[in-house]
Structures are given as structure tokens and as C-alpha cells.
Amino acid sequence: MQLGLVGLPNCGKSTLFGALTGVKSGSAAHAFSTTDKSVGIVAVADERLVELQKMYDAKKLVNTTIEFVDIPSLVKGSGDGAGLGNKFLSHIREVDGIVQVVRCFEDENVMHVDGDLDPARDMETIDLELIFADMEQVAKRIEKVKKEAKSAKGAAAKDEIALLERVLAGLEDEKPVWSLPFTPDEAAALAHYGLLTFKTMIYVANVGEDDYAGADSHPHVLAMKKYLANKYPGEEREVFVVSAQMEEELIGMDEEEKTEFLAMIGATKSATPKLTNAAYSSLGLMSFLTAGPKEVRGWTIKKGTPAKKAGGKIHSDIERGFIRAEVVNFDVLMEKGSYNACKDAGVLRLEGKDYIIQEGDIVEFRFNV
Numbered sequence: 001m002q003l004g005l006v007g008l009p010n011c012g013k014s015t016l017f018g019a020l021t022g023v024k025s026g027s028a029a030h031a032f033s034t035t036d037k038s039v040g041i042v043a044v045a046d047e048r049l050v051e052l053q054k055m056y057d058a059k060k061l062v063n064t065t066i067e068f069v070d071i072p073s074l075v076k077g078s079g080d081g082a083g084l085g086n087k088f089l090s091h092i093r094e095v096d097g098i099v100q101v102v103r104c105f106e107d108e109n110v111m112h113v114d115g116d117l118d119p120a121r122d123m124e125t126i127d128l129e130l131i132f133a134d135m136e137q138v139a140k141r142i143e144k145v146k147k148e149a150k151s152a153k154g155a156a157a158k159d160e161i162a163l164l165e166r167v168l169a170g171l172e173d174e175k176p177v178w179s180l181p182f183t184p185d186e187a188a189a190l191a192h193y194g195l196l197t198f199k200t201m202i203y204v205a206n207v208g209e210d211d212y213a214g215a216d217s218h219p220h221v222l223a224m225k226k227y228l229a230n231k232y233p234g235e236e237r238e239v240f241v242v243s244a245q246m247e248e249e250l251i252g253m254d255e256e257e258k259t260e261f262l263a264m265i266g267a268t269k270s271a272t273p274k275l276t277n278a279a280y281s282s283l284g285l286m287s288f289l290t291a292g293p294k295e296v297r298g299w300t301i302k303k304g305t306p307a308k309k310a311g312g313k314i315h316s317d318i319e320r321g322f323i324r325a326e327v328v329n330f331d332v333l334m335e336k337g338s339y340n341a342c343k344d345a346g347v348l349r350l351e352g353k354d355y356i357i358q359e360g361d362i363v364e365f366r367f368n369v
Contacts, residue, residue: 019247
């Protein structure tokens, strides 16, 4: 699963990408310093695995991961090919979710593509370009399906046209597809089109290093929150505050150096772990855990995955020869102190193939092939 970092030129998304992934993607103080996408794999930090490693004295700890993609910058007219629009659109259609990085830092040495700093305007530019791209795609699809409506597939085609015309009407009203009401069946049908405004969207305010400590009340961050509240009334759209400059400086520091550096600027911790975990969750992903003296590990599954299919994430033989899953919740294990203590207390559960794996489940699969 991939999340694409998008934003206007010089918003700091490539610097943030480097801080998240440790992969430098060539950021610079001029527009379009990133001309092609870069991909990096990021570990999703999970303190539960640290505790399990201590309990089992495990030799190895393996976190789940997620991929971030640094996508070439967007500008006004990207949907019509302006700037690096064609590359932007082709790359963003490939990702599963979007992280919108908005510039909230002042720096006279780093030009702003529109001349001055205005986060709300920048957000509107991005939102509209995504909407315009979807409008074009939906309009083309409607025309194609109208031709099919004359064939034997007429009934199905008419249903598709009706759905797409509702989508187009919403887009023309500057509403992203995710904000429109759909039945579960309609949402499932729309998922196949890869519409940009139907993808998960996470908002990131990129502030200066000196502003990071008190950034929740920073005027530019408040402007972002106001924009979202006015555009999507009744929706809870969180704004994640980061300082890409600060995060990049933290790379390579040991824990003591990080603590000292953060204290120096009045901060307590890095923002990237929270952002990574939020990105992971936003895609509908969760982790189940396995533990033993050789290894403790997180395994990525979609929320709502049954036990048999979850076992297949470890090995296809487990899914094929599934017998049962022995499950204990992480919090219960920590309370009892050991796996054997959970057995003795009767809190270790035996679950069948249709059991839906829950967040925090530690699972041992029994199978035979």
C-alpha cells in the first residue's frame, strides 16, 4: 500500500519524504526540483513489539511497513499538463492515499510559486486540480458508457451513467468524491475508477523549525484548520503539524542527541511516527502480532480480515491448512505476564477460520498440510 506526498513546489514535501524514509529525493530552493517520483519504505513504529521483545527475549523485532511516494509538484493547470502535470497525474493515480503537504514556513531564500505564503489558497489550488482531473476522467467515462448503453449491456450501463452523473455533479460543485453520499455497493463500484478525490487524504502543515513547539496555534496552521472547517462542515479533518527541516536534522542522531536537540527548540518528540501511524490507519490497515524467542513481528492486514486469510499473510500453507488460531490480546498478555499464565487463567482463546482479527491480537496459528 502506498501513500503519495503531494504539494505545490517548495512546500517541503521532498524534505519530509527524506525525513520519513531516509531516501533523499533532490529537494532544492527552486520550483520542480523533484521531477520524478521517489519511493521509500517506512517502518510503522509499534511499542507493543518492543514490550514483546523484552518478554520473550526475542532475537529479532520486525515492524510492519508502509510505502511513501514523493510525487512531482502540482501547480495550477496540472490537470491540463502545466508544470509537470502529466507526470503528477500518472503517479498520483497509482497510490492508495494522499498526504497533502502545505507550506507554513517563511524563508526568503526559498521561493513560493505564487509569490507569497497563503496556506488556504495553496490547499484550494491542490483540491481544485484534483477535482478538475476527476471531472475530466468521469466525463470521458460517461461518454464511453453512453455508447455501450445502446448494446445488450444497456441496463447495467444506464446504472453506471446515473452513478457517474451524480459524481460529476458533485465535482462541478467543487466537492471531492469522498465527501459525497454513496451506498456500500456504489462505493465499491467507484473504487475501480481510481478517482483522485476518492482517495484517503491526510493534511500536513509544514512549519519552520523555530515554530514547531507551539505550532498548533500558529496562524498558518489555524488558517489550514479554518479552510477545512469551512469547506467540509461537520467533518473532522485533522491537520498534522511537522517541521520537515527539523525532522531531517534528526536523521542519524542517537536518542540522547535527539532529546537534547528537541529540548533546545522547546519540543518533546518527533512528529513522523504519529504521521506514519495515521497514514497506515487511514488506508484501513491494522496489525496483528506474532511472538516467540526467535522473533516478534507485526503483520499488515486490512481491517475486517478473518483469521484464515490473516494466516495466509505469514505463509500460504497456513491459510490452506488452517485448523485454528490461538489468540490473546496484547493488553491481557501484559497484565498476566506470560503466555503460559494466560493459558492457566483461561484467557487464551481458540478461534476458527471466520474470526475477525482485532487490533492488538497476538496470534499463533495451528495448521496442517
